[in-house]
Amino acid sequence: MNGAWPPRAETETTASAGDERAFREAVLSIATSVADDLKDTEDREAALQVIKAQVQRWTQQQIALGRAVSVGTQRKLVEAVADERFELGSLTPFIRDRRVESIDLNGCDQVWITYSDGTCRRGPVIASSDDDLIKMIQMWALHKSYNPREFSAASPLLNTALRPGDGEDGVGVRLSATMAVTPRPCASIRCHRLVDVTLEDLLKLGTINRSLYFFLKAAVLARLNIVVTGGTAAGKTTLLRALASVIDPAERLATLESDYELFLDKLTHRHQNVIAFQVRQANSEGAGGITLNDLIPHSLRKNIKRIIVGEVRADEIVPMFEAMNTGHPGSMCTIHADGTEEIFNRVVMLWTRGVGTQTPPAVVHLNTGQSIDLVVHLRLDPATNTRFVSEVLEVLPPADSELPSHNHLYRPTGPGGRAVPDITPQCLPRLKAVGFDPTLLDPMSARWEPR
Incomplete structure (x- = not known):
């Protein structure tokens, strides 16, 4: 077919859709062709020269087919291919x-953007087909993950942290993707906005009040073992980072995570002596995997003073208990739960x-009561999309029953269910x-400032 490139359709609407689809196909084709040459390249400027050369070759191919490609389109292709390699494409x-908190992809053409005020809006088509989305x-x-991960029909479940690109604040985003087990490839991206965060910041944001600020600060300094709970997107990891900001900057820490999310090792002005551990997935033959259970003994040999386990989803529970019971008081973690x-x-x-x-529940409860000192629960108000601490539970060893004894230190009796001291x-x-x-534990002096 002769004519200009991208090809034009008969109507303005279809022309726009057709142009975008053709452009995305070209970007993916060029990005794939330079993938091997840029495999170990982290220098964007050097990569741009490789990409420009490939775009010129691609342009010559189009001209040979009778399709003219404007200089402006070539420039856009170069930047778009670079974004595919070093950023997250479109x-x-x-x-x-x-303002963006998360991005959800239900296939290549159903993109949803969720903003910090809770609104959710439709986003642009990200790829020309679901197969192209999988390739992206x-x-x-492969190229953006801190630890390259496989995503294929053989490994259809992907969870990984991605490095930030040029111009991105924070230290990256979290990616969760599925294929084969869903009708279409799906992905969810969570943006880390509050990475360098302190308890003072959360006080200003209204996540905690003055009473909780001093209480939680003292709990960290007193080396209590703390579990942060809450639902999805309640701010658990953000609160964990804020709690960690109280720790002496020179104290030697270890973070153990399935996927990097805490990034305390990146905040060298707050944490000068950190080892960040991440599990390693097994290869396609099932060999080479390293679990958190494997990492615990190694962290204990590194003269660590305090161990912080990221999100506990399943087998992280054993390393969590080990961290809290191996002479490293002051350990912390997060767990998804709807209440304390x-x-x-x-x-x-x-x-x-x-x-x-099948460990008897009584044994697990005994471990819980002997390991955890405090449970701090966060809530997300769906009406305002605000996060706040609603409860604090003190955990003690079992007494009259097999369940751990516990005290409701703060109950959700404040405005909107916010935490107020109780006992x-x-x-x-x-x-x-x-x-x-x-x-500071006097309910009358533990007011929440109106917002």
């Missing part, structure tokens, strides 16, 4: 937009799922030893 502007995700998992008291049965379920053995904790002497003022 999603890059949304990743750079601080494979490229991200739900944590006990949730831990039993995670233990069973992760360990794969005096048994750990108060440890908190006072690091300077905590008990009068």
Whole structure:
């Protein structure tokens, strides 16, 4: 077919759709052709020279077919291919937009953008076909991941953290993708906006109030073992980072995660001495995998003073308990749960799922009561998309039943279900030893500022 490139359709609407589809196909074709040459390249400027040469070759092919390609289109192709290699393609502007919290892809043409105010809007088509979307995700998992991951029919479940690109703040995004087990390839991207965050920042944002600020700060300094709970997107990882900001900058830490999300090792102005561990997936033959259970012994040999386990989803539960019971008080982690008291049965379920053995619940409850000191629960208000601490539970060893004993230190009796002090904790002497003022537990002086 002769004429200009991209090809034009008969109507303005179909022309726009056709042009975009043809452009995306060209981008993917050129990106694939230079993939091997750019395999180990992290220098964008050097890569641009390789990409420009390939775009010129591609342009000559189009001219040979009788299709003219404008200089402007060639420039756009070069930048788009570079974005595919170093950024996230056509999603890059949304990743750079601080208002964007997440991006969901239900196939190549159903893109949903969720903003910080809770609104969800339709995004642009990201690929010309679902097969091309799979190729894009494979490229991200290979070139953008901190630890390259496979995404294929043989390995259809992908979870990984992606490195930031040029112009992106924070330290990256989290990618979860599926294929083969869903009718169409799907992906969800969570943007890390509050990475360098402190308890002071959360106080200003209204996630905590003055009472919780000093209480949680004292809990970290007193080396209590803390579990942060909450639902999806409640801000668990953000609160964990803020709690970690209280730790002495020179204290030697280890973070253990299935996928990098905490990035404390990147915040060298707050944490000067950090080892960040991440599991390694097995290869296609099932060999070479390294689990958190494998990493725990190695972290213990690294003169670590405090261990922080990221999100506990299944088999991370055992490393969590080991971290809290191996002479490293002050360990922390996050667990997905809908309430503080739900944590006990949730831990039993995670233990069973992760360990794969029928450990008696009473044994798991005993471990829970002996390991965890505090559970801090976050809520997300769907009406306002605001996050706040709603409860704090003190956990103690089992007494009259097999369940751990517990005290509701803060209950959700404040405005909108926000946490208000209720009773005096048994750990108060440890908190006072690091300077905590008990009068901050007076409900009358623990007000939440109106917002």
